Amino acid sequence: MKLVQSIDEYLALLKKSKQKCDRLITNSYISIEVLKRYITLKRLYYIQQEKGILFLCDEEKYYRLLYWLEPGKKISISKLDKSIALRNIYKEGKKKEELLLLEKNLCQLGFKNEYTAIEMCVPIQAGKTIERQKNVYQRILKKGKFCIDYMKEADLEQMLQMRKTKEFHTYNFEFKTLEEYCAEIQNKQYWGVYNEQKIMCACIYVEPVLEIMTGDGICVEQKYRNTYGLGAALMIHVLNEAVNGQKKNYVSWCELENVNSMKFHENIGFEKTGKISNEWVME
Numbered sequence: 001m002k003l004v005q006s007i008d009e010y011l012a013l014l015k016k017s018k019q020k021c022d023r024l025i026t027n028s029y030i031s032i033e034v035l036k037r038y039i040t041l042k043r044l045y046y047i048q049q050e051k052g053i054l055f056l057c058d059e060e061k062y063y064r065l066l067y068w069l070e071p072g073k074k075i076s077i078s079k080l081d082k083s084i085a086l087r088n089i090y091k092e093g094k095k096k097e098e099l100l101l102l103e104k105n106l107c108q109l110g111f112k113n114e115y116t117a118i119e120m121c122v123p124i125q126a127g128k129t130i131e132r133q134k135n136v137y138q139r140i141l142k143k144g145k146f147c148i149d150y151m152k153e154a155d156l157e158q159m160l161q162m163r164k165t166k167e168f169h170t171y172n173f174e175f176k177t178l179e180e181y182c183a184e185i186q187n188k189q190y191w192g193v194y195n196e197q198k199i200m201c202a203c204i205y206v207e208p209v210l211e212i213m214t215g216d217g218i219c220v221e222q223k224y225r226n227t228y229g230l231g232a233a234l235m236i237h238v239l240n241e242a243v244n245g246q247k248k249n250y251v252s253w254c255e256l257e258n259v260n261s262m263k264f265h266e267n268i269g270f271e272k273t274g275k276i277s278n279e280w281v282m283e
Helices: 007-020 032-040 097-109 127-143 153-162 178-186 230-244 259-268
Strands: 044-049 052-058 062-069 083-091 112-123 147-150 190-194 200-209 212-220 249-255 271-282
Touching: 007 032, 007 044, 007 052, 007 062, 032 044, 083 097, 097 271, 112 259, 127 230, 147 230, 153 178, 153 190, 153 200, 153 212, 190 230, 200 230, 212 230, 230 249, 230 259, 249 259
Parallel strands: 062 083, 212 249
Antiparallel strands: 044 052, 052 062, 083 271, 112 249, 112 271, 147 190, 190 200, 200 212
């Protein structure tokens, strides 16, 4: 495993692999800017393959594996100093033969399908529906003397602690520096629910991507769960923000095995897009 020193080296390695193969399949859809970030942080590595190349993003607690392989060729990798996670995304009912062969290869290497998630989406054109639900949850918030506001930098450590729950896998979150978290907070990408004492009880991360708004990591403090509806109120709030920001869709991923999460999203108006994600992990 070797460290990628520059974006030029990354592009040269990828070009060389493409020249050796008729075509390549990949699970790497991250942008050049994101790759530059990993390189700057000295967190992008590569492992040369006979017919392709592997890149590994160091996420502190695990490696995220991105492959570029000739169809039908096997991944060659052994266990490293921490877990390796690999995500394959495909359309439901349309898993290609080349992906089935790759999954067989992963099983032989010792990878296990840790969990399966499905993409859920709310068309923002459903603004009237969101408005009606917003009125309901505003009454709930008012009754419990809660308010929703942008998260404060002082609440960052609490947010990170709230994420340490069985609902979230280690592989749900990428590594971020303290400076990056603070920059996102300053950029108003985190919302929090605060009680009468101005203590944060729930929070969510959102990210605008062109005409889409995506959300991640909705967290609620243990003692406030299944009682006040804070998670739902927070989600309705950010959906309304997406409407005001003239976004076309709000996208989130839900684990199929997490029945409560699936019901929660469906009750708010989320619909399945048919896009499936399998998370494979070698401990």
